[in-house]
Amino acid sequence: xxxxxxxxxxxxxxxxxxxxxxxxxxxxxxxxxxxxxxxxxxxxxxxxxxxxxxxxxxxxxxxxxxxxxxxxxxxxxxxxxxxxxxxxxxxxxxxxxxxxxxxxxxxxxxxxxxxxxxxxxxxxxxxxxxxxxxxxxxxxxxxxxxxxxxxxxxxxxxxxxxxxxxxxxxxxxxxxxxxxxxxxxxxxxxxxxxxxxxxxxxxxxxxxxxxxxxxxxxxxxxxxxxxxxxxxxxxxxxxxxxxxxxxxxxxxxxxxxxxxxxxxxxxxxxxxxxxxxxxxxxxxxxxxxxxxxxxxxxxxxxxxxxxx
Ligand code: RIB
Numbered sequence: 643x644x645x646x647x648x649x650x651x652x653x654x655x656x657x658x659x660x661x662x663x664x665x666x667x668x669x670x671x672x673x674x675x676x677x678x679x680x681x682x683x684x685x686x687x688x689x690x691x692x693x694x695x696x697x698x699x700x701x702x703x704x705x706x707x708x709x710x711x712x713x714x715x716x717x718x719x720x721x722x723x724x725x726x727x728x729x730x731x732x733x734x735x736x737x738x739x740x741x742x743x744x745x746x747x748x749x750x751x752x753x754x755x756x757x758x759x760x761x762x763x764x765x766x767x768x769x770x771x772x773x774x775x776x777x778x779x780x781x782x783x784x785x786x787x788x789x790x791x792x793x794x795x796x797x798x799x800x801x802x803x804x805x806x807x808x809x810x811x812x813x814x815x816x817x818x819x820x821x822x823x824x825x826x827x828x829x830x831x832x833x834x835x836x837x838x839x840x841x842x843x844x845x846x847x848x849x850x851x852x853x854x855x856x857x858x859x860x861x862x863x864x865x866x867x868x869x870x871x872x873x874x875x876x877x878x879x880x881x882x883x884x885x886x887x888x889x890x891x892x893x894x895x896x897x898x899x900x901x902x903x904x905x906x907x908x909x910x911x912x913x914x915x916x917x918x919x920x921x922x923x924x925x926x927x928x929x930x931x932x933x934x935x936x937x938x939x940x941x942x943x944x945x946x947x948x949x950x
Contacts, residue, residue, distance in 0.1 A: 644772035645696035646901045647798075649763075649789040650683015651756040651780030652701045652716070652726070653735035654708035655890070655930055661743050672740075678929035679715045680737050681756070682778040682805060685891045685930045687721050689898020690776075693920055694937040695905045700725035700766055700789070701781075702732075702755040709734035709755070715931070725766030729755050735780070745886035745925065751780065751806070759785045764792055771797035774901050778803040783811050790817035799904065803897055807831065820858045820910075821851060822897050828861055838863040845869060845876045858910055860900065862893050862921070868914050879914055882922040882943070891930030896921040898934065919943050 658672040679688075683701055691697040699721050703709035705728050712734060716723050733754040741747045759782060767789060769775060775793035777786040777800075790800045794817050802818040804810055807827040810818075825844070829836040832847035848859040848871035858872040867881040899920035903913025920940050927933035 643696055644770070644774075644905050645698060646687070646690040646898075646905060647698045647700065647767055647769060647773055647775045647793075648683050648687040648690065649700045649767070649775065649777045649781065649785060650686065651681040651735050651751075651753075651778065652684040652699070652703055652712050653681035653737045653751065653756070653780075654678075654712060655680030655737045655739050657739045657741055657890070657929070659741050659928075663740055663742050663748055676928065678932050679712055680739075680891065680930040681712075681735055682780050682803065682894055684712065684716060685894035685934070686776055686778070686803070686897050686901070687716065688719050688931045689895045689920065689934045690901050691719055691721050691898075692934050692936045693899045693902040693916065693940060695902045696722070698722040698725060698768070700763055702726070702758055703728045704732040704734035704755045705730050706734055708736065725763065727763075729758055732758060739890055741888050741890060741928075745889050747888070747890045749890070753780065756780055757782055764788055767792055769793055769796045769798050772905075773798045774801060774905060775799070776801045776803070776897065776901060779805055779808055783814065787811065787813040787817075790814060793817070801897065801901060803893070804831065805893065815854055815856070818856055820860060820900075821856045822860045822862065822893070822900065823851075824862050824864075824893060838866045841869065841876075841878065845871055860910075860914060862896055864889065864892070868896070868918050870910055870914055872910055877911055879911070879918050881918065884922050884926050886925040888928045888933065889925050891933060892921045892925050894930065895924040895934045899940065902937075916940065916944060
């Protein structure tokens with residue numbers, strides 16, 4: 643059976659819910675603090691699994707209580723964790739997140755174990771040609787380069803989410819089939835001005851990435867939906883109108899839905915529509931991984947979707 647293999651970060655998210663984000667130098671009182679499972683890699687793995695595909699996680703944890711909780715969380719979700727390794731005398735990745743009453747967030751990540759990889763992780767990536775290998779930028783380039791090289795050796799599809807954004811090495815670029823970026827990442831990587839309000843700027847910047855050798859560029863624009871650019875084609879997918887309470891992890895939820903949709907044999911457009919609906923549900927709930935819907939919840943809406 644085909645599967646998603648996520649090579650990425652695992653974090654514990656410590657979330658402060660506030661009325662407004664503090665200004666620099668300002669001290670404010672928050673409304674609440676909560677701990678949620680997070681990390682872009684882990685969130686995407688949970689999304690793939692909840693939205694219906696076999697999923698394996700390749701990641702690194704510390705030997706602390708956060709690491710133990712995250713391992714149990716992923717295992718209980720049904721994610722294959724045989725490629726998740728606990729490192730001695732190391733802290734688990736931690737994200738400090740502020741979520742405002744207008745549902746937007748700011749995030750500081752302390753990488754901890756997420757950047758401590760040896761060479762031995764490739765043996766845990768049991769990849770076949772029908773699989774999809776996913777990576778984000780919360781782990782070192784060398785790990786992604788080796789994973790994508792391994793994936794391509796077996797003919798698997800690769801999806802890169804270059805977040806938090808940094809320049810992409812040629813080694814990664816030439817082995818990336820699908821790239822998923824938000825407005826800011828697209829602007830940074832294309833070197834072009836991008837405005838979510840102006841589709842032309844989005845598609846023109848996506849075309850710049852396509853010229854660097856990426857088959858399919860998927861741009862997530864939050865409440866403005868998703869834009870697809872592939873083989874010179876441009877497609878717009880509108881977002882659903884919902885009342886958002888916390889947008890943390892919405893992009894990760896989308897990527898899990900996209901991956902699950904592709905693994906089920908859907909087209910890029912169909913898979914992106916699935917991801918779009920999953921993300922629209924996730925923003926109505928608090929937390930990153932905890933907000934990701936199940937396939938039944940997605941289908942309830944997807945069945946009624948007019949396809950935009
Ligand atoms: O994409 C959201 C995630 O970014 C959070 O869960 C946090 O851990 C950071 O990695």
